[in-house]
Amino acid sequence: METDPITLAHLLEHISGFDDLHMNEYALGDPDINLIDALNYNPSSRKSRWRPGTYSSYSNANPPIVAHVIENKTGKTFENFVADTFFDPIGMPTADYRLTPEVESLLATGYQGNGPNQKPVDYWHIIMRPSGSINASAKEMGRFVQFFLNRGVTEQGRVLSEESLRRMESPETGYAAKAGLDFGYGLNNYTKPNERI
Numbered sequence: 001m002e003t004d005p006i007t008l009a010h011l012l013e014h015i016s017g018f019d020d021l022h023m024n025e026y027a028l029g030d031p032d033i034n035l036i037d038a039l040n041y042n043p044s045s046r047k048s049r050w051r052p053g054t055y056s057s058y059s060n061a062n063p064p065i066v067a068h069v070i071e072n073k074t075g076k077t078f079e080n081f082v083a084d085t086f087f088d089p090i091g092m093p094t095a096d097y098r099l100t101p102e103v104e105s106l107l108a109t110g111y112q113g114n115g116p117n118q119k120p121v122d123y124w125h126i127i128m129r130p131s132g133s134i135n136a137s138a139k140e141m142g143r144f145v146q147f148f149l150n151r152g153v154t155e156q157g158r159v160l161s162e163e164s165l166r167r168m169e170s171p172e173t174g175y176a177a178k179a180g181l182d183f184g185y186g187l188n189n190y191t192k193p194n195e196r197i
Contacts, residue, residue, distance in 0.1 A: 007173070008069065010052040011062040012187040015174040017048030018059040021128060031099060031125040035068050035078060038127040053174045056184055060131035063188060067130035078130055089159045091143045095136035097129040106137055 010016045022045045025038075039046075046061050067078035074081050079097045087095045096103050110121040126133050136144070143154075152160035168189040171177035176184065183191045 004051050004053075006048060006052045008066055009173040009187070011066050013056070013171050013173050013177075013185045014058045014062055014188075015053050015056050015185075016059065016062055017050045017052055017054070017057070018061045019045045019047075019049070020058065021045060021060045021131075025127060028127050029125045030127055033127050035064060035071060035130070038129075039064055039068060041127060056174060056176065058185075060128055063130040063132075064128040066188075086159065087140075089156050090140075090147045090154050091156075092136055092140040095134060095140050097133045097135070099123055099125065099135065103135045107135065 006016045022042050025042050025045065028041060030038075033041075046065070070076075070081055071078055076084070082097070083095070087093070094102050094106060104123075107123070111118040112121050113119055147154060147159065148165070151162050152158055152165050168187040169191050170182065170186045171184045172186075174184075183193055
């Protein structure tokens with residue numbers, strides 16, 4: 001909308017008003033599709049249903065749009081940008097958004113069914129990789145968690161500022177955040193209250 005543009009913060013806080021991906025987008029499973037072609041596959045799923053910032057509704061369509069902006073600004077594919085900026089400094093050398101031969105050699109096999117009827121499940125390629133297609137070992141995911149626990153600092157030094165991490169974890173843009181709700185999606189990281197018993 002011209003009067004209410006959708007911002008990057010709206011996208012990452014999941015308050016853009018977009019639907020989640022539609023079934024045909026989930027089902028496509030093209031391992032070689034580039035990000036712009038994936039976004040153009042079913043653009044009707046990216047029409048805001050309400051004024052941005054009004055309601056929170058998770059959408060797997062949001063992160064790929066932000067990833068496309070990153071590609072335009074950096075001249076790199078999103079996957080290469082994340083590898084250079086985060087995976088490599090954090091110590092995640094085999095982490096990848098694509099099913100590379102190296103990743104495939106490290107994957108566990110998933111199964112469906114019970115008892116003798118179990119069958120291996122094929123790897124599922126999603127066309128909107130920035131929404132959640134990271135393939136990483138348990139050791140690498142441990143380093144990723146450590147990165148957050150150490151507030152953006154790795155063995156190689158600071159990768160992300162404390163302020164950037166705080167913003168990732170804190171919603172600010174939507175009506176609820178402006179009214180004082182301090183949990184939900186920050187910049188694509190979800191926080192919620194935790195009551196210990």
